[in-house]
Structures are given as C-alpha cells and as structure tokens.
Amino acid sequence: MTDFKTLQLLDKFRIVFVKMGIDYEMMRKILHIKLTMDERKVPTLFNQARKKDDQKYGYIKSLWIYTLFGLVLIPFMGFGQNFLFQMSISFAMIIFLIMTSLISDFSSVLLDVRDRSILSTKPIAARTINAAKFMHIFIYLTYLTIALTAIPLLVGLFNQGIAFFILTVLELILINLFIVALTAILYIVILRFFDGEKLKDVINYVQIGLSLMLMIGYQVLIRSFEFVNFDMVVAFHWWSIFLIPMWFAAPYELLLNGDKSLFTVLYCIFAIVIPLLSIWLYVKLIPTFERNLQKLLNTSKSKKEKNNRLRALLLKIICRTNEERAFYRFASLMMKQEREFKLKVYPSLGFSFIIPFIFMFTFSRHEDVDYSVSMGYLNIYFSMLIIPSAVLMLGHSEKYKAAWIYKVFPLKDYTELKKGSLKAFLIKLYIPLYIFLSIIFCFIYGTRIIPDLLTVLVASCIYTVICYISIGSKIPFTKPYNEIGDAQGWKALLLFIPLGMLAGLHFLIAQIFFGSIIYLIALIIMNYILWKLVFKRTQ
Amino acid sequence: MEEILTITNLTKSYGSKEILKGIDLHVSRGEIIGYIGPNGAGKSTTVKIILGIEGEYGGEIKLFGENIGQDRVDYKRRIGYVPEIADVYDNLTGYEYLTFIGQLYGLELEIAADKSKTLMELFGVGEAYHARISSYSKGMRQKLLIIASLIHNPDLLFLDEPINGLDANSVMIFKEILTQLAAQGKTIFYSSHIMDVVEKISSRIILLYDGKIAADGTFAELQAENTEGTLEKIFNQLTGFHDHKEIGEKFVSIVQEVR
Numbered sequence: 001m002t003d004f005k006t007l008q009l010l011d012k013f014r015i016v017f018v019k020m021g022i023d024y025e026m027m028r029k030i031l032h033i034k035l036t037m038d039e040r041k042v043p044t045l046f047n048q049a050r051k052k053d054d055q056k057y058g059y060i061k062s063l064w065i066y067t068l069f070g071l072v073l074i075p076f077m078g079f080g081q082n083f084l085f086q087m088s089i090s091f092a093m094i095i096f097l098i099m100t101s102l103i104s105d106f107s108s109v110l111l112d113v114r115d116r117s118i119l120s121t122k123p124i125a126a127r128t129i130n131a132a133k134f135m136h137i138f139i140y141l142t143y144l145t146i147a148l149t150a151i152p153l154l155v156g157l158f159n160q161g162i163a164f165f166i167l168t169v170l171e172l173i174l175i176n177l178f179i180v181a182l183t184a185i186l187y188i189v190i191l192r193f194f195d196g197e198k199l200k201d202v203i204n205y206v207q208i209g210l211s212l213m214l215m216i217g218y219q220v221l222i223r224s225f226e227f228v229n230f231d232m233v234v235a236f237h238w239w240s241i242f243l244i245p246m247w248f249a250a251p252y253e254l255l256l257n258g259d260k261s262l263f264t265v266l267y268c269i270f271a272i273v274i275p276l277l278s279i280w281l282y283v284k285l286i287p288t289f290e291r292n293l294q295k296l297l298n299t300s301k302s303k304k305e306k307n308n309r310l311r312a313l314l315l316k317i318i319c320r321t322n323e324e325r326a327f328y329r330f331a332s333l334m335m336k337q338e339r340e341f342k343l344k345v346y347p348s349l350g351f352s353f354i355i356p357f358i359f360m361f362t363f364s365r366h367e368d369v370d371y372s373v374s375m376g377y378l379n380i381y382f383s384m385l386i387i388p389s390a391v392l393m394l395g396h397s398e399k400y401k402a403a404w405i406y407k408v409f410p411l412k413d414y415t416e417l418k419k420g421s422l423k424a425f426l427i428k429l430y431i432p433l434y435i436f437l438s439i440i441f442c443f444i445y446g447t448r449i450i451p452d453l454l455t456v457l458v459a460s461c462i463y464t465v466i467c468y469i470s471i472g473s474k475i476p477f478t479k480p481y482n483e484i485g486d487a488q489g490w491k492a493l494l495l496f497i498p499l500g501m502l503a504g505l506h507f508l509i510a511q512i513f514f515g516s517i518i519y520l521i522a523l524i525i526m527n528y529i530l531w532k533l534v535f536k537r538t539q
Numbered sequence: 540m541e542e543i544l545t546i547t548n549l550t551k552s553y554g555s556k557e558i559l560k561g562i563d564l565h566v567s568r569g570e571i572i573g574y575i576g577p578n579g580a581g582k583s584t585t586v587k588i589i590l591g592i593e594g595e596y597g598g599e600i601k602l603f604g605e606n607i608g609q610d611r612v613d614y615k616r617r618i619g620y621v622p623e624i625a626d627v628y629d630n631l632t633g634y635e636y637l638t639f640i641g642q643l644y645g646l647e648l649e650i651a652a653d654k655s656k657t658l659m660e661l662f663g664v665g666e667a668y669h670a671r672i673s674s675y676s677k678g679m680r681q682k683l684l685i686i687a688s689l690i691h692n693p694d695l696l697f698l699d700e701p702i703n704g705l706d707a708n709s710v711m712i713f714k715e716i717l718t719q720l721a722a723q724g725k726t727i728f729y730s731s732h733i734m735d736v737v738e739k740i741s742s743r744i745i746l747l748y749d750g751k752i753a754a755d756g757t758f759a760e761l762q763a764e765n766t767e768g769t770l771e772k773i774f775n776q777l778t779g780f781h782d783h784k785e786i787g788e789k790f791v792s793i794v795q796e797v798r
Contacts, residue, residue: 195674196674197671197673197674322642322647323642323643325642325648326638326639326642326643326648327643329635329638329642329648330628330631330635330639333631333635334628334630337630337631337671338628338630339630397628398630399626399627399628399629399630401626402625402626402627402628402629404592404622404625404626405640405643407590407591407592408590408591408592408615408618408620409612409615409643409644410612410613410614410615410616410644410645411612411615411643412612477628
C-alpha cells in the first residue's frame with residue numbers, strides 16, 4: 001500500500017481536525033484503507049467494458065468525461081456580464097452533475113453498514129468515524145468539482161478577473177457542503193419512512209436516470225447551442241426563491257454588478273446560510289441516521305404476489321413446457337429485480353425509446369413532411385438497438401455464482417431455459433416499449449401503418465434470435481458482468497448490420513403494392529422456422 | 540437392504556494435485572452418514588462429483604443401481620443438496636426462488652408454491668416468504684436452502700454444514716426432520732465439523748483423510764477400534780493430530796505480547 005498524495009495534502013490541515021476534537025491519526029488510517037479499497041472499484045458510468053487489471057487510479061481516470069462536460073460551462077462562466085442568468089445555468093448543471101454522481105457512486109460510502117460492525121466495535125470515537133466518512137466523500141467531490149470546473153474557472157479568471165475567480169471557488173465549496181448534507185438528509189427521510197430495499201431501489205433509479213440523462217444530454221447538447229440566447233433577462237419572482245442555483249448566482253450581481261436590490265441580498269444570505277445550516281442539521285441528525293442505517297440490514301417487508309388467471313393462461317400459450325415457463329418467470333423476475341441488470345439495460349431501454357424520435361426530427365427538420373405518405377415510421381427500427389446489448393446482458397448476473405443450481409437440476413440441456421429467457425426479454429422489456437412507440441406513431445402517421453408495425457414486431461423476434469446466435473448461446477444469468485469484453489462489444493456493434501438489412505428490405509418491399517403484407521407473411525414463416533431450428537432439443 | 544450409492548475406486552485430481560486417491564463406498568437405503576474429515580480432505584469434492592458439478596474423475600459411481608455416466612441427468616431428480624457456501628439469486632423473494640427451484644424439478648407452480656409456503660411457515664420464517672432473500676438473516680437463508688433441497692421429495696440428501704446459523708430450537712426441529720426422513724427410507728449424507736452433532740445423529744460415520752477413507756463404521760465400532768472416547772478425540776487420533784495444546788499455548792503467548 002502506497003501513501004496517497006491526497007492524504008499528504010490533508011496532513012497540512014491536520015491542526016483544523018485536531019482543534020475539532022478529531023483523532024487525526026486514526027482518521028487518516030481509516031481514510032487510507034478506504035482510498036485503497038476505492039482504487040479497486042470503478043464508478044458506474046464506466047463499468048461496461050473495463051479490464052480487471054486496469055484499475056489503478058480508476059476513478060481519477062474516469063473523470064475526463066466530467067472535464068468534457070465542464071467545457072459546456074465555458075460560455076456561461078467565461079464570458080458576459082449577465083451573471084444572474086449565466087451563473088444560474090452553470091450552477092444548475094454543476095449541482096445536477098455532482099449530486100447524481102454522489103448518489104450513484106458514493107451512496108455506498110454514505111450507507112456503508114460495514115462501518116458499524118468493523119469500525120464502531122473498535123475503540124474509536126464516533127466523531128472521528130463520522131469525520132472520516134465525511135472527508136472520504138469530500139475528497140472525491142473535490143476531485144470531481146475540480147475536473148468539472150477547472151477549465152471554465154481558468155477562462156473566467158482571465159476574462160472576468162480575480163474577484164470572480166475567488167467568489168466562484170468559495171461558492172463551489174459551499175455548494176459541495178450543501179450537496180453532501182442535502183443528499184444525506186434525503187436518505188435520512190427515505191430511511192425514516194421506508195426500508196433498506198426501497199432505498200436501494202431509489203438509488204438504483206437515480207443511477208439509471210443519470211445514465212439516461214447523460215446519453216440523451218449528449219444528443220441534445222450538440223443541437224442546443226443554437227437555442228441559447230445570452231441576452232436573456234432573468235427577473236426575480238417570489239417563487240424563484242426555491243431555485244437553488246439562483247441563490248448562488250446572486251452574489252455575482254451584488255459584488256460584481258453592484259445590484260443591491262432586496263432579492264439579491266436575500267439570495268446572497270441564502271447562499272451562505274443555508275449550506276451551513278444544512279451541514280449543522282446533518283451533524284445533528286447523524287446519530288438518527290446511523291440508527292436508521294441498521295434498517296438496511298433488516299428483513300424487508302413482505303409483499304404478496306398477485307395471481308392472475310389470464311396471465312397464467314397466456315403464459316401457457318407462450319411457453320409450452322413447465323421448464324420453459326419456470327425460466328420465463330425467473331428471467332422476468334431477474335430483469336425486474338436485479339439492480340445491476342437494470343442499471344446496464346434500462347438506460348438503453350429509455351434511449352431506444354427516444355432515438356427513433358431524434359432521427360425522425362433530425363431528418364425532417366429542413367423539409368415539410370407529409371405524414372400521410374411518409375415512411376418516417378420506419379425509424380421505429382432504431383428502437384431495436386436495445387436488443388443486442390440486452391441479449392448479451394441476459395447471460396450475465398451479479399449473482400452468477402448462484403448458477404450452481406443448474407448443475408444440480410435434472411436437466412438434459414439448457415435450450416428451454418434460453419428460450420424462456422429470450423421470450424421473457426421480448427415480452428417484458430421490448431414489447432411494452434414497442435407498443436408504446438407504435439401508439440405514438442399511429443397518431444403521427446395514421447392507422448395505415450399497422451401492417452408495417454406488425455412486420456416490425458415479427459422482425460424484432462427474428463432479430464432477437466439472430467443476436468442470440470451471434471453472441472453465443474450462454475445459459476442465462478451465469479457469467480459475471482466483468483467478463484463482457486471488448487470483443488463482445490464489437491459483436492454487438494456488428495449486429496447492427498442485420499438490423500439495417502431487415503429495415504432496408506422493409507423499405508424496399510413496402511414500395512410495391514401490398515408489399516408490407518407480403519413481407520409480414522414471409523417474416524412470420526421465417527420467424528417460426530428460425531425459432532424451431534435454433535431451439536431444437538439436442539437429443 | 541437396497542444399495543443406493545456405490546462408489547468404486549474414485550479418484551480426482553486438479554492438475555498434478557491429487558484430491559481423491561481411490562474411494563470405495565457402499566451406502567444403503569435409510570442410512571444417515573456422518574461424512575467428516577479435515578479441511579481439504581475431499582469431502583465436498585466427492586459430493587460435487589456425485590452431483591455432476593465436477594467432472595473428469597476416475598473410477599465408477601453408481602446411484603440407485605445405475606452408473607452415472609456422461610449424459611445421465613434423471614437421477615438428479617432424486618437428489619437434494621445443501622452446499623456449505625451457497626450463493627443464491629438473492630434479489631428474488633423466498634417465494635420466487637423456491638417456486639423456481641420446484642418448477643425446475645418438475646413440480647407445478649401452484650404445488651411448489653403451496654409446499655414452500657407451508658414449509659417456510661413450519662420453519663418459523665413464514666413472514667419472510669415474500670421478502671427479498673438479500674434481506675434474510677443467516678439462519679433464514681439456511682432454512683431457505685434446506686427447504687430448496689427438500690421441495691421435490693428427494694431420496695438422497697447431501698447436507699454440508701446444514702445447521703450453520705440455525706438457533707437451538709430450529710436445530711432440534713431439523714434433527715427431528717432428519718430422523719423422520721431416514722425412517723421413511725431416505726438416505727442422508729451429513730458433512731460437518733461439529734463432531735458432537737455428527738456423533739449423535741449419524742447411523743454410520745465415514746472419515747475422509749488425505750483423499751482416502753480413514754475410518755468407516757458406526758460410532759460404537761469406531762470407539763471399539765480406537766482408544767479415545769469422543770468422536771472429536773477419534774478424529775484427532777485418526778488424522779494424526781496431537782499438537783493442539785502446544786499450538787494453543789503458543790497462540791496465547793503471542794496474543795499477550797501486544798503490550
């Protein structure tokens with residue numbers, strides 16, 4: 001174990017901690033261990049395809065994406081004097097990014113229950129443990145904030161002067177304190193009313209949301225610059241008192257533009273007092289928090305399973321054998337409940353929903369589209385981009401070790417299982433997305449496209465099987481996620497070719513009269529044969 | 540007595556390391572076998588080979604009178620297994636996991652659901668039936684695994700440290716279950732390091748040491764063959780271990796060095 005530069009820097013502030021009654025040596029030791037452990041894990045945004053050995057400074061290396069996002073801040077922070085508007089936008093972005101990153105990557109730190117059994121049983125003052133916890137998060141937030149704001153800040157320093165620079169740095173510190181306290185208080189509230197599993201679900205959904213936002217944000221960002229209008233004047237309203245970024249933008253007006261109106265002064269006071277107040281509240285609530293953390297270990301409340309006769313009947317039609325049904329049920333549950341799977345697949349699911357529209361509007365922006373004859377609805381094929389990665393993920397699970405049960409079962413081969421899980425994916429994840437898209441498309445293009453939409457549905461079944469064969473037939477949920485290598489990623493990319501072919505053929509055949517219906521019938525037959533062939537029992 | 544399991548000259552190696560060096564074993568219906576041995580003696584390996592989790596072994600294994608060759612799987616329907624360290628898909632609820640297991644053993648969903656619900660209730664964990672397994676305590680998890688191993692009414696049971704984490708009352712229930720199962724003609728392989736439990740419940744004890752069977756017989760027979768009294772002492776003697784006193788003393792002296 002090597003010493004950390006960060007900790008050596010922290011040593012310089014030793015006296016501050018000692019004054020606060022914290023056992024600095026002890027806190028340093030705890031932080032050292034925590035940072036060592038963190039070096040061995042990778043943050044959520046980047047765990048898709050990373051090699052195991054390439055993990056040193058994994059977190060710092062992963063910060064480049066935030067630096068990239070930070071570039072967007074340059075026009076807002078570097079130029080112009082309309083501070084209230086510009087800085088509100090900047091701080092809104094900064095707060096959003098830091099807070100989501102805190103929730104997705106550092107919730108485990110805030111909610112670490114191991115601390116209780118490992119550290120709290122040792123002769124260390126609670127104050128020291130809590131300080132270590134806080135500093136642990138604070139160190140990372142500092143990295144993150146620097147990565148995000150360093151370049152815009154430098155531009156600001158040159159263009160707006162030293163006063164702007166110092167003010168921004170001070171405000172960023174306040175913002176970070178505020179975010180940590182706010183997140184912790186949020187958790188305290190959730191834990192007060194719900195149990196641990198619910199909280200883990202909330203965190204999971206925030207992570208999913210973050211990934212999705214970044215995916216879409218990237219698309220929107222490229223197009224957004226033309227909309228931005230720097231002359232926008234922001235007026236104070238009574239309700240804008242709840243717009244947190246505005247509080248932090250107000251000091252610029254006060255100090256740099258000399259605006260001494262009531263609202264500006266009020267906001268400035270908010271910007272300083274509320275972060276400090278929230279930290280004070282957080283410190284007060286820590287004991288309650290620690291007590292409630294215990295809930296994370298408790299048995300969660302039971303929920304009853306609803307029995308639905310119609311669903312059972314449908315299931316019997318979809319899956320013929322008992323084994324297949326068992327696996328269909330199992331796979332649907334895993335897709336619904338495994339947080340790691342959701343984190344990897346659900347953002348792309350959301351993205352698949354958006355992307356047909358992005359393409360539709362990109363292509364149709366410059367010309368008038370007659371929706372009654374347009375073939376723009378074929379953009380729905382883009383929603384199938386989810387299929388390769390989802391089929392790939394189906395082979396993997398966080399709990400891959402639990403797969404020992406398959407060997408203990410009296411099963412001749414695993415075709416039924418694979419078939420069941422593919423059907424579960426289609427019915428539980430893809431088809432709801434497809435139906436939703438179809439309804440919207442019917443509104444736009446009219447009901448005349450229903451035969452085409454049916455064709456797309458059958459094509460998606462065929463495409464799923466194609467993906468399944470190409471990716472290699474694995475038994476579902478039996479491999480760890482980190483085994484997904486670059487090769488697999490390339491395969492998923494190559495799989496866009498057959499998708500393009502399916503869509504292209506559709507486009508060509510639809511040109512002839514009744515073409516879509518002929519194509520539909522051909523695909524149904526092909527689909528039937530394909531499923532029969534691929535899932536032939538090996539005996 | 541009907542012979543359930545016959546193992547002839549079973550060998551297994553990992554690379555150049557020989558784990559099992561020729562095991563011969565005959566097990567009859569209704570026996571409760573205490574399967575003991577030091578860490579790394581090959582107990583779990585034997586069980587895993589029988590279950591088909593480990594392949595590529597030497598020798599022959601016959602289960603229910605039939606050789607378990609390469610492609611035979613039907614015999615697994617008659618086996619239940621509680622592994623020592625069991626990973627489960629713990630993002631599922633108890634209900635979801637147990638019915639899944641039951642269905643894969645060929646049970647209908649409703650039957651598996653009824654059965655697992657009643658069994659969970661009898662074991663005192665009925666209230667956790669619809670809760671996620673990840674939130675279970677160690678004892679609840681163990682009970683779930685026991686139920687999962689029995690849900691399809693198997694004829695042969697392999698239990699590896701099954702009472703790990705169970706409270707004293709649950710242990711009593713479990714011991715009674717084992718006795719009843721054996722009386723119904725089920726055969727049970729019981730692996731554990733807790734010697735006094737093995738001593739009490741087993742009708743026959745097999746001690747594995749260094750990849751070979753070092754002792755095989757009822758507790759009374761073992762006592763007669765060896766000079767020592769309890770199973771623990773017999774275990775020490777057969778595995779040639781006598782240094783516990785010395786090591787213990789040394790250990791404590793190092794502990795005291797701290798200050």
